[in-house]
Amino acid sequence: MRCYKISEKLEPIELKTYKNLDFQYVIVMTSDEWKDRSTDFDMGIEWDIYSRSGSGTRAEVNYDSITGKFSILDRQNMPEKAGEFSFSLDEKGIIFVDDQGLAGEIIDRISSSKKLFNPCLERFLYDFLEQIIYNDADLLASYDRTLDEIEKKIFAGHTDNVLMKIAEMRNQLRDLKIHYLELMDVCQEFEENENEFFMASNERYFHLVNQRIQRLYERVTSLVEFTIQLREFCQSKTDEKQNSNLAYLTVISSIFMPLTLIVGWYGMNFKYMPELDEKWAYPVTGIICILIVVVCITFFKKKKLL
Template structure:
């Protein structure tokens, strides 16, 4: 279990009791540690419901606390999770129950890199939520660049496996979109401050981070719409290519149709066909066939069908 005192920088501390403190704290512990030391805190929490639940990030207001769960996407391996952990907070501090170490990693990063101008629980929560979405702007920019490359491929007529790539990106963006919606719900629960755990002057921190998540959500939404447009564009290009192939086959069939007629005509087993006994009949028929091909090819090229 790790404990921190919220000051200008998070200060690691060791306390036997967390009751009647004159400062706000941050605690990270495992589920087993909570079972052993949960009575040290004035929070009657049943964590099992969050561990059993398959839902994502959420927060719920209770009589004496705000409890919830963070389900963090692995930005490098979506839709897998980087980790899941639960939390509970009141006006005295916040407790994270985390068995995989992700919450401890985020808090350690805040402790080593952040200096709080206004040390308080609200500012810590602002920094914590900021760490969750820290590199998301660059992540969305990379998706934007990938989609631009796919668009260039489609313009160039290279549509093989493009729909699969678009579908994969769209699925990732959909997961991010849901993740941002859940984070915004958590921010709104904090901002509403139903239990009055937070100072009114500090509620702006939740509004600020909520706005940033909102902008990421809007950007994801526009990228999802872009994937839909690309999918339709790719499908139209594929249809265009198929129509072009069908038109080409139609032209070839049209050229060979009169030749097929001649073959069928002279393939009839009639005894009295006078030109069959003439010496000039065979070369004349060959010349006629060549002329037919030349005339048809010239005609279709003028019509830009070849």
């Protein structure tokens, strides 16, 4: 179990008691440690959210605490999750129950890089939520560039395996969109401050981070719409290519239809076909076939069918 005092920097401390403290704290522990020591804290009486699988990121207001769960996507390997952990907080501090170590990693980054101008629980939560979405603007920019490259390939007629790539990116963006919605719900729960755990003057922190998540949500929504447009564009290009191939085959068939007629005509083996006994019959027939092919090709090129 790791304990921190919220001051200008998150200060690691050792605590023997967790009641009647004159400062706010952050604690990270495992689920087994929570089961053993939950009675040390005046919170979490209704904390059953940890056992709910697949519930996603959420927060619930209880009589004496706000409890919830963070389900963080692995930005490098979506739709896999980087980890899940629960939390419980009141006006005295926040406890993270984490068996995977992700909450501890986020807190370490805050502790090593952040100096709190206004040390308080609200500011810590602001920094914590900021760490979750820290590089997401760059991530969405990379998605934007990839989709632009896909669009260029489609314009160039390279549609092989493109639909599969678009579908994969759309699924990843959809997961991010859901993730941002859940984070916004958590921010709104904090901002409403139903239990009055937070100072009114500090509620602006939740509003600020909620606005940033909202902008990311709007951006990922536009990218999802872009993938839908690309999918339709790719499908239309594929249909156009197929129609072009069919038109080409139709033209080729049209060119050879007169030749097929000539072959069929002279394949009837009638006894009285006077030109069969003439020396000029074969070369003349060949010349006629060549002329038919040339005329047909010239005609279809003028009609821009070849």
